[in-house]
Structure formats: C-alpha cells, structure tokens
Amino acid sequence: MAASLASLSSSAQAGTRPLFIRHGSHRLPPSTLVPLSSSVQHSITSFSRRRSSLKKIYALETSDGAVKVELNEEEEEEEEDESCELVNGTELSIDGVEAYLLTAVKNNNGTGLLLLSDIFGFQDSSTRDFAYRVACNGYNVLVPDLFRGDPWSKTRPESEFEEWRKEQDPNRIRQDTTALTKWMVEEFAAAGISKKLGVMGFCFGGGRVVDVLAADKNGYFSTGVSFYGTRIDSAVAGEVKVPVLFITGDKDPLCQVDGLHEIEEKIGGGSKVVVFEGRGHGFVHRPETVEDDRDADEAFALMRNWLHHHLI
Template sequence: MGLVSTLSLPFPLKVPPRPHLLSSALLRCYPSFKRCTSNNQRCSYYTKHAICKVSCSQVKLEEGIDDEACELVNGVELTLGEGVDCFRSYLFKAVKNNNGTGILLLSDIFGFEDSSTRDFAYRVACNGYNVLVPDLFRGNPWRKDQSKANFEEWLAKQAPGRVAEDITTSTKWMIDEFLAAGISKKLGIIGFCFGGGRLIETLAQDQGTYFGVGLCFYGTRMDPSLTDHIKVPLLFVSGDNDPLCPVGVLMDMEKRIGRGSRVVVFKGRPHGFAHRPESPEEDGDAEEAFVIMRNWLNEALTVSNY
C-alpha cells in the first residue's frame, strides 16, 4: 500500500463489494456490460451509445431486499435545465438496499461519458447511493487525442459561470428528487480533478445548506480562499507525486475548513490514480482510496441520519 496518511481515520477499512451480477434492466441499458465473477476482477460498466429513457420520478426505493453482494444498479440518462440551458446528465440508482441518499459527482476534463468516471459512479451506486453525473462541458469534453498546446484554449470555452449554473441546476434537481421526498437529509458531493476545483466553489456557495459532506480527489485550479466559507467536512485524496495538486495546499485547506476535514496522501501516486489506475500497484491504492471514500460517505450521510 502507498498510503502516507495525515490523521488517523475513525473507521475500519473494509473490502468493497465487487459488482458480480447485473440486472436484466441494466443490461438493456448497457448491452456491452461485462459480468463480474470474481472479487478480484475489474470490469468495464459503460457503453457510450446506450441510453435509457425515463418518464417518471427516479426516486423509488425497494423494500424487503437483503443481499450481501453488490446492489444492482439502474442507469438512466436525463436532460436537466430548460431551453438553450438544458444539458445531459446520467443517474446511477441503487436498486437493492437503496439508502435514499443522493451524491453529485463532478467529473474530470474528460466528461460525464468517460468510462473511468462512469465505472466509479457505478461502484458508488453499488453501495446504496443515487449518483448524478452531469455533463459539465455540454458535449465538448477534452479528448485524449487533442494536443496539450490547445488545452488552455479549450478550457477558456468552459465558461465558469455556465459550469456553476449547471452544477446549481443539478443540485436543485437532486433536492427536488431526494430532499423533497423526505428520504435524504443531506446530499454528498464528489469531485475529480477539474470537478474537484468546482466542488470547492460549490461547497463555498452552499455553506452547508444542502450538502452534508464533500470528497475531493486531486482537485485542480482550486481557490484556497474559498475554504473559509465551507461549512461541512471535506476529505481530500491525492498522491504526493501530483504537481497539479500540491499536498501543501491541501494541508492548508484542511486546517482552514476544520470540521473534521482530512487529507489522505498516497505515496508516489500521480494525478488521477484513484479512478484511472495504470498499474497493479496503482490499482491497489485505488481500491484503498475507494474504501476510505465509501466509509467517509457512510459515516457522514447514512449513519448520522439514523
């Protein structure tokens, strides 16, 4: 393990369940989904062009279901907003053992359709959550085949105000679906890279009104001054070999936020290791990061609500 750590974690590490069987409904949504037959098998859960249509409320909990295996997950594509301000998003809803809690997941620059992002969102939903992943780039994410020389030009087209408004719209949709239904007291928010920076802005604006906890994976272009306005605990996860997310900055933000916030640093790990592991060693640390994240969310959003 490459965990450096900062403060001791107030919860035990447990092995996360692996998706081993997908429902027929989910297979219809994702015809190219693989089946996991081993707890050690990593699977790809996403097919780009598969879309499910919805015509009713997404929040419907199933009762009387008890299964130690990974909960089945339904995935549906949504259109949020109105008129020219509408945008696509994707909702992963736990079918079994749904805890009624909504999680907003803000993607990295590769967007909401990226397989690594959706794999991660699926696994979070497997633990009982309802995970909404909005298209922060309105159909124009950064592509891996683009020249890095064009990155700043591309980024300049992602108007901060428009991105912030889409996040607000996504939050309001979750409030209507989950909080108004009386089955979730607070929402959670996860951000990767670009999304991590936007997570800081979102929590600073929200000030604890709707979000009860945040988790930032190696956030980029973060504004440390905004941490003075964040009113909920925030968990930072990063590698110490990541020039885009200096550990010193995270430590300072942790202290300024307080409220039980933590920084977890993985030794030798680069940017993106937790949701884009590129070696067996990174994969092992990615698993540990996922367990830490899962227990952090559970402690803040489910245990505290009972």
Template sequence: MGWSSAPPVFSAWPVYKQHYRGRPPVSSVPQLHLSRCKFDPGRPSISFPKGKTNKFEVSCSQVEVEESLSDEACELVNGTELIIGEGDESISAHLFQAVKNNNATGILLLSDIYGFEESSTKDFAYRVACNGYNVLVPDLFHGDPWTKDKPMSYIEQWLAKQNRQRVAKDVFASAKWMMNEFAAVGISKKLGVIGFCFGGGRVVDILSQDQDTCFGAGVSFYGTRIESSAASNIKVPLLLIAGDSDPLCPIDVLEDIEKRNKESKMVVFRGRDHGFAHRPQTPEEDEDAEEAFKIMRDWLHDGLLVQN
C-alpha cells in the same frame, strides 16, 4: 419518517439493468450503454418505499463500514441517461441508481476534463451506486469535453471556456433536480459531491458557495486550480485525496485548505501521480485506488448516512 423494505426509485424511468454478484473491481465494471430519456417534470413520481498502506497522512471517519458487500447487496444497478432542463440551459447527465440496497441518498459526481461519458468516470459512478447510492454525473462541458487527440497547447484556451460560474450553475441545477426527486417522495436528505481533477477543484468551489444548503459532505480527488481561500466558507466535511507526485494538485494547497477549514481532512498517497484513484495504470496504483475508494466510502457513510 419510516421506511418500507422496497428499494427507492426515481421518477426518471430506469431503462438499463446489469446484474452483478458482489462488488466488481475497477477493472471489471462493464462498459455501460445507457439508453436516452428526457426528464419530464410533469411525469408522476414512482414512490419510494432504503493492513499497512503507503499513505503518510490519513484523516478519515471513525465509523466502520462493512469491508465487503455480500453477494446479495450489489445485485442490481439501474443506469439512465437524462436531460435536465430545457433549451440552451439543459444539462445531459447519467444517473446510476442502486436498487436492492438503496440508501435513498444522492451523490453528484463531477468528472475530470474528459467528461461525463468517459468510461473510467462511469465505472466509478457504478461502484459508488453499488454501495447503495443514487449517483448523478452531469455533463459539465455541454458536449465539449477535452479529448486526448487535442494538442496540449490548446488546453489553456479550452479551460478558459469552462466558466466557473456557468459550471457552478449547472451543478446546483443538477443538485436541485435530485433534491426535488427526494422531496417528491417525502424524504429530505442532503447530497454528497465527489469530483476528480477539474471536478475535484470544483467541489471546493461548490461547497464554499453552498454553505450547508444542498450538500452534507464532499470528496475531492486531486483537485486542480483550487482557490484554497474558498475553503474558509465550507460548512460540511470535506475529504481531500491526492498523490504526493502530482504536480497538478500541490500538497501545499491541500495543507492550506486544512489550515483554513476544520471540516477538511487530507489523505496523501506516496508516489502516486494524477488520476490514480479512478484511472489506475499499474497493479500498485490499483491497490491504492481500492484503498482510496474505501476511505471515500467511509467518509460518505459518516457524513451522509450517520449524520442524517
């Protein structure tokens, strides 16, 4: 369908605005304080009017995306806190919405064990939105994320409570909400899905179950507890990003996924441990995090914008 030049907006009313000139680096993204609003399915929609690196294996897209955004491109991002659904099955979520350069494409971002409100996850979601997307970050843990003050001896007990079927149900409910928002304004586009750590492992689960229905591309950052056999059922492009010094995301598991699925590609960074791409701890990690972000950005551009 045709597009007007006005930016698309969702029916969940935006209540936060933060101006930025250019694309902020990871360390400079502001801590967002999002106001609350409950999604009302009966509310009328607002109409849409759109060098050398240390990685030793790189399989990414052929389409080049602009290296840096112009001063005008990332001027405004709206953030809203939502409640999707009702009662015990309701899901809290943050929506980060590009305004001026919105490409009318949705992304689900699945958090690590620290949950959807952790600052590094929100910072990353902001950056993705800054590149034109509408990013929904659902609460995968229903208000009970892992916290750093908990003893590690409890981690397995806590993980056992995060039922994969329940998590998948929440992810698909979140995806359906976003797709309904697009359908309400006459736009039909498949979503992207990004995940870190726990969420990165669930990206593989979700895409294997989805079978090219909701999602058009996925990115898994150092996914944990991945069942590589599930990759045989994935029908869309899947990018796997990890470090070769990460015991939580063995490279041989990612290699097995590549063997099982021709739609998957792997990028491995030398000397990098878990979490480097969304929670860099050193200048060297920050440099690789920037490179990983660019690779992810190109991958999503090819899989969600060029293909559609």
C-alpha cells in the same frame, strides 16, 4: 421534463438496452451509451468481482501533517466477493444539462451524491465505472456533463488545452451545479427522502467540489470528497461549512499537498488530507499499475467509510 427519483428507482421495463456491460474486473471497455431522448431510458444490471479485504488499513500522521495510508501486507485476508445487486442507470436532461443517474435498487440508503468528472467528461468509461461502484454501495449518484458536450479529448493537440480550458466558464459551471443540486433536492423530497447530499469529484471536478460547497448557502450538502482536485480556489475555502476529505498522491504535480493543507485549515471542521506515497495524478479512478490498483481500492474504502460516517 426529467423523471422523478421515485420512478427511477423502480424496476426497468423488459427489453431495455443496458447502459453498462459488467465484466469480472472493475476496469471497463468504453461505455455503450443509450442516446438521450425525450423519453427516459432505464436499465438494470449487476456487478460482482474479486477483491482483497480492505479491513487492515492504517492511517498514519506524517511530519507535515498529512495522513499516509498503509496496508499491512502480512495481515491481508483472503479474497472475498464484492457483490453489487441491482443498479438502475438512467440518462436524462436537467435544465439543458445532460447527465446520468445511477440508483441502487435493493440496498438504496436514500442518500444522493453529485459526482463531478475530470476533463474527459461524464461519458468517460472510467468515471462511469467509479460511479457504478459507488451506487453499488447504496447511493443515488448523479453525474452531469460539466462541459456541455465539449469535454477534452486525448486526440486533441496539447497545444489547444489552455484555449479549451478558458472556454469552460466558471460562472456557467457554477450555475449548472446549482441547478443540478436544486433538482436533486426537489426529486429527493418528492420521493420522501430527507437526507442531505454529498458531492465528490476527480481532477477538474475535484477542484469544483470546493466551489459547490462554498456556494451551498442552503446547507444541502453534508460533506465532500475531492480526489486530486486541480485549480482549487483557496479564496472561497473559508466559506465551506462542512468537512471535506481530500485524497491525493505525493507524486501528483497537479495537486500539491502543501496547497491542500492550506485549504484544509481554511475549511476546518473535521476536514482531512490523505496522501498516498508514490502515487501520481488520477490513480484512484484511472489505475495504471498494480500499486495503483491496490491504493485505488484503499482510497475507495476510505471514501466509503467517510461517506457513511457523514451521510448515513
């Protein structure tokens, strides 16, 4: 039985082992996980880092209809602190699905986000780091195990990938995300929160964002954000009733810009495709270069503004 959201937002008990150990950069060493048990584990931690100001961001329409984002280097302001007060991290199990929930303690805006991971799973440090940064902005972020304990690993031979992918039953994932959504709605209602939810995802999870929204017949979700989603089912895109922000790079072979525009047109209703020039797959939550880092911060700012507009 999962703990209620009200109890998860309370202060952690003294002596609890932290889920996260923060450092000065937004890059993390591999996460140290608290073993899932029948008793819910809590932790509170804080985060502060230096970043460039993201106020001077420009969105420009390109000839193919995409949005190109540029930062005027000459107008960059001096670095300032981006501080995160307190975030409560909890590992739990929901209808047999392991997950972790990050809740902002001091600045909680009463809004929930379902974050769907890439193929490396919900325990991957890059996913947890990103979820932590989102929670720092006031959200309650639920990150589930989409793969039921069997995520893809970089140590596996590439020749096994297609076989592994076929084992990820779309119907089972759809049932799991539906159960997770129901849990979030019920827990928020129990905590006296009536705001709607948002859903976001990367890569594999980014593709499932459209599936989740298409299956949302009760109107629980107000918006979605898909980062370079893979294998998006365009056949169900027309069933999505809320605006979706699609973020990708023009050098990403796994998420073609033309395909995103087709899906954007099917969804309509204020959806938008944002294309970062020169960026490849995974640049937002797995930046590998200085250029990736800069564009990752810009993408995060765009996402943050999008969520604020549609959820807050």
